Amino acid sequence: MSYLxxxxxxxxxxxxxxxxxxxxxxxxxDKTVETLEARIARLESxxxxxxx
Amino acid sequence: MKLSIKDLLIFTLLTVTMELxxxxxxxxxxxxxxxxxxxxxxxxxxxxxxxxxxxxxYVMYGSARYLAGRDLHWDRKSLASGEIGLxxxxxxxxxxxxxxxxxxxxxxSWDARLTSTVVLWLIFLGYxxxxxxxxxxxxxxxxxxxxxxxxxxxxxxxxxxxRLFETQHPKPVxxxxxxxxxxxxxxxxxxxxxxxxxxxxxxxxxxxxxxxFQARDRLDKxxxxxxxxxxxx
Amino acid sequence: xxxxxQFHQLTKQFGETIALWxxxxxxxxxxxxxLLGHNGAGKSTLLHILxxxxxxxxxxxxxxxxxxxxxxxxxxxARLSFLSHEPMLYPDLTALENxxxxxxxxxxxxxxxxxxxxxxxxxxxxxxxxxxRTCSRGMQQRIxxxxxxxxxxxxxxxxEPFSGLDGEGVARMKDVFTRAHTxxxxxxxxxxxxxxxxxxxxxxxxxxxxxxxxxSDLSYEAYLKLCQGSKMEARNx
Amino acid sequence: xxxxxxxxxxxxxKDLRRELRSREIFISSFLFSIILLTVIYFASxxxxxxxxxxxxxxxxxxxxxxGTIGLNRTHQSEMVNxxxxxxxxxxxxGGWLYLAKVCSNWLLLSAMEVLLLPLIALFFHVDLLQSPGxxxxxxxxGTGGFVAVGTLVVVITANTRMKDVLFPxxxxxxxxxxxxxxxxxxxxxxxxQSPWNWIQFLLALNVVFLSVGFLLYEFLLEE
Numbered sequence: 001m002s003y004l005x006x007x008x009x010x011x012x013x014x015x016x017x018x019x020x021x022x023x024x025x026x027x028x029x030d031k032t033v034e035t036l037e038a039r040i041a042r043l044e045s046x047x048x049x050x051x052x
Numbered sequence: 053m054k055l056s057i058k059d060l061l062i063f064t065l066l067t068v069t070m071e072l073x074x075x076x077x078x079x080x081x082x083x084x085x086x087x088x089x090x091x092x093x094x095x096x097x098x099x100x101x102x103x104x105x106x107x108x109x110y111v112m113y114g115s116a117r118y119l120a121g122r123d124l125h126w127d128r129k130s131l132a133s134g135e136i137g138l139x140x141x142x143x144x145x146x147x148x149x150x151x152x153x154x155x156x157x158x159x160x161s162w163d164a165r166l167t168s169t170v171v172l173w174l175i176f177l178g179y180x181x182x183x184x185x186x187x188x189x190x191x192x193x194x195x196x197x198x199x200x201x202x203x204x205x206x207x208x209x210x211x212x213x214x215r216l217f218e219t220q221h222p223k224p225v226x227x228x229x230x231x232x233x234x235x236x237x238x239x240x241x242x243x244x245x246x247x248x249x250x251x252x253x254x255x256x257x258x259x260x261x262x263x264x265f266q267a268r269d270r271l272d273k274x275x276x277x278x279x280x281x282x283x284x285x
Numbered sequence: 286x287x288x289x290x291q292f293h294q295l296t297k298q299f300g301e302t303i304a305l306w307x308x309x310x311x312x313x314x315x316x317x318x319x320l321l322g323h324n325g326a327g328k329s330t331l332l333h334i335l336x337x338x339x340x341x342x343x344x345x346x347x348x349x350x351x352x353x354x355x356x357x358x359x360x361x362x363a364r365l366s367f368l369s370h371e372p373m374l375y376p377d378l379t380a381l382e383n384x385x386x387x388x389x390x391x392x393x394x395x396x397x398x399x400x401x402x403x404x405x406x407x408x409x410x411x412x413x414x415x416x417x418r419t420c421s422r423g424m425q426q427r428i429x430x431x432x433x434x435x436x437x438x439x440x441x442x443x444x445e446p447f448s449g450l451d452g453e454g455v456a457r458m459k460d461v462f463t464r465a466h467t468x469x470x471x472x473x474x475x476x477x478x479x480x481x482x483x484x485x486x487x488x489x490x491x492x493x494x495x496x497x498x499x500x501s502d503l504s505y506e507a508y509l510k511l512c513q514g515s516k517m518e519a520r521n522x
Numbered sequence: 523x524x525x526x527x528x529x530x531x532x533x534x535x536k537d538l539r540r541e542l543r544s545r546e547i548f549i550s551s552f553l554f555s556i557i558l559l560t561v562i563y564f565a566s567x568x569x570x571x572x573x574x575x576x577x578x579x580x581x582x583x584x585x586x587x588x589g590t591i592g593l594n595r596t597h598q599s600e601m602v603n604x605x606x607x608x609x610x611x612x613x614x615x616g617g618w619l620y621l622a623k624v625c626s627n628w629l630l631l632s633a634m635e636v637l638l639l640p641l642i643a644l645f646f647h648v649d650l651l652q653s654p655g656x657x658x659x660x661x662x663x664g665t666g667g668f669v670a671v672g673t674l675v676v677v678i679t680a681n682t683r684m685k686d687v688l689f690p691x692x693x694x695x696x697x698x699x700x701x702x703x704x705x706x707x708x709x710x711x712x713x714x715q716s717p718w719n720w721i722q723f724l725l726a727l728n729v730v731f732l733s734v735g736f737l738l739y740e741f742l743l744e745e
Contacts, residue, residue, distance in 0.1 A: 003151070003154050
């Protein structure tokens, strides 16, 4: 019986490892979004000084 | 990640079949005469081999489509499919020994199916890892597409060779082979449900991974356009 | 057989870095173009795309054989020759054996004596039975020039051909380049040779083809100023 | 047909002439195999495996590893002076370049096997002449399957950073079916019976991988 439980838990462990890699990739995407926003903000402020 | 209706539909279908498969495999299907309850591992051990196959042949299809049309979209799809195929292969490789121990008394036996799954696992680990070692981004999809096709072509030969090997050298006495015991109708239903559940899981994970890759591509495009703008100023 | 090339909105990106950005030009039979620009301006990338070595990320290149567009890349490659500081010849074979291989690869069907004649044009006939790896740098460059001339190409694509050559080697190169009706596209840092040999100039800066001028409307001083200009921007980018 | 044949013979002629002159690949593979055979002997005696029965396995182990070394070396000698770019720029059809390279690698490996067989007979007290026809067929077809995949994969991993490490890692799982079939058909041939089912399997394997390689090599001929 314990083998059955072990096997089932292994399946969920493997699947959850993959889901965690997906989540980690999501976090990387969010980070790049933030850097992009920062660069855009800098560009806008730069652009504003020039037009004034 | 906004969930389209299609995603929601697949997700609910997945949870329903997963529940059904669990109930069927654990309660309704009768325990195997020889191995008792341990035989229930078999349902999703075999159930997860099927989406593994599906994943690897999709890698071939996606890679062929990429080489034909050079559309990055196809490369992302076959990469996602390769990754999830690897996940299912790992499931088969981990549940296999857990099931082999009580039934055959040994953690690992060079049974035809297990050996071929190991080879499959190595082939597609190579496919996924090769990408990290190719520096030139424009070459990466093309090179891994070719490896994807060759890898998927090897799969049937791996299975044929291990089966041919096994018919020629019949195994020493094994306690009950997995086909032992008459196939009770409930057993087959449990097996089919497990297969369906895992295939739906494959589709669900695959869709998430593909949308994620596409989001990353869109971000990269934005990055280049931004660096172009920064050049102007 | 005449060969002309047209490229439209040609772009090449390596990840986030843009090697070539929307280049737009034509190469006509009889043109001798010097491609100039600072390091990393995308000169070699453009050359490699035109030589059918790499595919552009976006944009189109069309090769015209005798006027009509030709999509079969193999027929185009038979009419092109690429020469760079890497000789593309096998070190374990002799100079003649290398040329015999190239002769059969391009299906030119030249006899051995013609091959030796070709070697003689670059002054390497006496070294024909010498292993390629035992030849000096200058000799290797001249043998690879003979390799480039073997298929009698309509167009030579040259990637800094003068690098590592002695006086006599440069002289040999120059008389081949100035021979009647040979046309080529040369990437070079050697401003003086670039001006002297070419009749058109493409100047690149940070992946963009900024200037495309004929020799007639460009004096040597203006040419130097232009090249200096593109070099200046390279430093502060 | 003649243009294709001339390209094929040009490549074959060049590869074989290069190999005969430098002989580096041949020597390194052959010496490596002898060392491997001695290691196998010590491994088998201490582990109590019946030594004489391991003839086919040992032979194929040597073929696998020296083949991998040989393939890696032949492709690297093609990258010196960037000669591979010369092949890309030639008007030759990619598929025929692939078949020419497969053929030259195949001849080199088979030549090495011919030298190895007497050694195997010597070390493993095996009578090679039981059914020489089947033995030769299984060796040649097995090497064919091995080289057909190897020639393609060596170009794939040539574009990567750690190509020397990556090539065996990527190639070996792909040649497992060819090796399983090779070992078994050689073993049956050494026993004198006819390994017809394995030979059929090897034939199918060769046909599939040679055609896959023929079609895909085009896409590798790009920088």
